[in-house]
Amino acid sequence: MITFIVRGETKSKMSNLADRMEEYLKKLLTLSPSGYIDIKRKELANKFLCVPSQINYVLGTRFTLDKGYLVESKRGGRGYVRIKKLQLSVENLLSTFLKDIAAGGISDERARGIIQRLYELKYISLRESRLMETVLSCLKAVEDSSFRDELRGLLLRDMLLLLIKF
Amino acid sequence: MITFIVRGETKSKMSNLADRMEEYLKKLLTLSPSGYIDIKRKELANKFLCVPSQINYVLGTRFTLDKGYLVESKRGGRGYVRIKKLQLSVENLLSTFLKDIAAGGISDERARGIIQRLYELKYISLRESRLMETVLSCLKAVEDSSFRDELRGLLLRDMLLLLIKF
DNA sequence: ATTATAAAGGTCAGTAATGGTCAAAGTCTA
DNA sequence: TAGACTTTGACCATTACTGACCTTTATAAT
Known part of the structure; x- marks a missing residue:
């Protein structure tokens, strides 16, 4: 060469x-x-x-x-x-979620679905899942619906990132 | 190392x-x-x-x-x-906190302090404290500062009430 | 008592040590 | 040769550390 x-x-x-x-x-x-x-x-x-x-x-x-x-x-x-x-399993699991979120916001249903999935897969505890759902619920206070979706995506992404760090 | x-x-x-x-x-x-x-x-x-x-x-x-x-x-x-x-009881912590919220929101620093102390008092886990701190960080995306303070108070209140209930 | 002095601790602005961002310029490859 | 990938550098943000100068307090000296 x-x-x-x-x-x-x-x-x-x-x-x-x-x-x-x-x-x-x-x-x-x-x-x-x-x-x-x-x-x-x-x-x-x-x-x-x-x-x-x-x-x-x-x-x-x-x-x-x-x-x-x-x-x-x-x-x-x-x-x-x-x-x-990262461990491979966690990587695979989350990367699809994160891609979703990156694509400009995420709906309340989809967000809750992801949380539920993670709980079922034992990546997060019941308390943690409830905590995240509470956060989602609070977003009702945000008037602007497109900003709300954006903020929801942002929040979910950062929360997931945080949780996999451990 | x-x-x-x-x-x-x-x-x-x-x-x-x-x-x-x-x-x-x-x-x-x-x-x-x-x-x-x-x-x-x-x-x-x-x-x-x-x-x-x-x-x-x-x-x-x-x-x-x-x-x-x-x-x-x-x-x-x-x-x-x-x-x-300081050895503050949860009761004290929550009551002063709720007063703060009633007075129209809560600052980022104050919110983080409360989370930190709840962790020290073993009312919440490390992951839970981190999760909440992450939520606080995400609020930077909210432009309107008075709404941001309000939303922060709302979120923190609901999160804490949930965690303490469990 | 009054004053002087020494022994603490406090403030703040400046400097150093890191890492981050972004846009422009350069290079490669199909 | 257009588009993708790489590389650079100017400028920014954050955190740690230092030193000169200031304030307060106890106590010894007068």
Whole structure:
């Protein structure tokens, strides 16, 4: 295979920075017993000789929820970026729900159906399901129906995301 | 990497000064039968190798009233800083909260404080507290600030009433 | 008593250390 | 060569930490 040098690194013709970084991070993940890794954005950028925001690009295109990853971070001194690999079953289950929601809001019935499903599958407790249903009920107070649907989608998405983090 | 648990989250052991100091002080509090601890600002600063004002930063960000702590101090000779963990009953918590709502909504900070304390009092689980906090965060999407406060009050009231009923 | 001094603790603005966003420019590929 | 993918950099947001300067209090000196 023909290779060439870019910024000091040997690079195969078919791989760019983003791909190499993806590979590197996934390698680290497989080596991590905890199921997640913590990185420093700037350090990684230095290692790969790129700007820090490139990290965000890689995270945003390769480590998405749809692909089974969860990314959390903290700014400020001693900040970090944490990349977590989700269990496959949870990933599959939720990604369809989340896609639905992303497609611009969700109806009350559909939302309740999802909650019910999750409860039946034992991903959430009875109390948790009731809590979420209560939230849905409160949305009656929102007059604007299209905004209500949007807010409902937003709420359900964030609540589900939160619950799968645990 | 060695980790420890804070409110259900794993944190890297070598986190920042503020986090370590927070841990230390909370540990002392749990070991104190009286429910409060007295410290010397300068001594603590020496122990953690930082400037005294760092103590104030930690107190101001981690030991707030909203989070259920009361900080008193005295200057001058024989001065001290006293940190007290508040022990509020659910009844007190709810009654003051309901008064707040009657007065037209509730602030985000106040709402989070209530949730935090209910968790500490073991009336709600960690997941439930997180779920509610997520709901609060989603309210950012509501433009009208007075309606937002109102909706927040409504949501929190219904959620709490539900959880306490169970 | 009055005053001076030393021994606390408090404030705040500035700096450093992180991470995030977005649009523009560059590169590849069908 | 158009469209998709990649890369960059300017600007933003958040959190942590420091140090100079200020206030309060106890107590020793007068």
